[in-house]
Amino acid sequence: MGRIRTWVTFHREDIGQHELVHMSADSTTVEDGVEWAAAAIPRQYASGHEIASVLASLGKANAAKYLLGKVPTGIRARSGELGEIIGTQYATRELGYRMLARLRWKDSREMPMRGDDLLGVRLEKGGSLAFLKGEAKSRAYLSKTTLNEAETALLREHGRPSAHSLSFMASRLFEMGDTDLSNRIKAAMLQNRIAQKQVTHLLFTFTGNNPRKILREHTESYTGRVRRLVVGLQVHEHQEFISNVFKRVVRSARTR
Known part of the structure; x- marks a missing residue:
């Protein structure tokens, strides 16, 4: 899978010690x-190994049914989760x-998950950990109210990732066999x-209007x-884009 820059144009600027990136897609x-x-x-909803296992044991139709049973059907849930998925890919x-791919562990396909929208970790030279704490917002029109909501979430825990999100990530990494990184996260939390x-x-936004000024x-x-x-990320036909993406997912699941 290619990088997001394969279908958007980039504009980057420094704002003090911070950075602003505007990405936009056009009709072409x-x-x-x-x-x-x-x-x-x-x-983002099921691992390739899990889908392959269902496919092998229960057949193509049931594999598609299993995957699509995890994908939200509501417009609001699809919008929010697509923003989170694109933000995850960007990070x-x-x-x-x-x-x-934290959406694999949702309790209900229509309900949001607890914790930080986006949490990333990176091992730096010398063995220290760098953390990414993110909020993803998907709106047809980006407003100050939406940005203030994201701001409130980012500033919780004095700007640090929440204990719930860190514990969740450490447990999932341990289950996936990455015990070293899991233990490093636990040490950062506990010691x-x-x-x-x-x-x-x-702060990742996915919108229909141009978000650069705001x-x-x-x-x-x-x-x-x-x-x-x-x-x-600006896609002019925001709602149509979301609808077309999920239509493509449903069609692909049923025909692959």
Whole structure:
């Protein structure tokens, strides 16, 4: 799967110690974006190994039924989760953080999960951990109210990842066999207080309107001590894009 920059144009600017990235898709690339996003979705809800196991034991129709039973059907849930999925891909492929496909562990396909929207970890030279704490917002029109909601969430726990999110990630990594990284996260939680300088905030927005001006103003007014990366993905036909992505997912699941 390619990087998001294969179907968007990038504009980057520094705002003090912080960074603003505006990504936009036009009419010539939006279909590439639909294909890219649809390809990212299935493994956010179930691992390739799990789907292959269902396919082998119960057949194609049941494998499709199993996967689609995890995918939300409501417009609001689809919008929010697609924003989170694209944000996860951005953090993984553009920033190099280890991220979880946390939607695999949802209690209900229509209900949001607890904890930070996005949590990433990266092992730095010398063995220290760098953490990414993120909020993802998907709106047809981005407003100050939405940004204030994200701000409130990012500043909880003095800007550090929540204990719930850290524990969740450490447990999932342990189950997946990455015991070293799991133990490092547990040590950071239990023995070494995570310093704010180890954390980067990611405020990721997915919108129909151009978010650059409002994101710049929001970042200029930010007075927190944690470095912030603010990313705005703009797709003009926001709602149509979401609908087309999930239609593609459903069609692919039933025909593969």
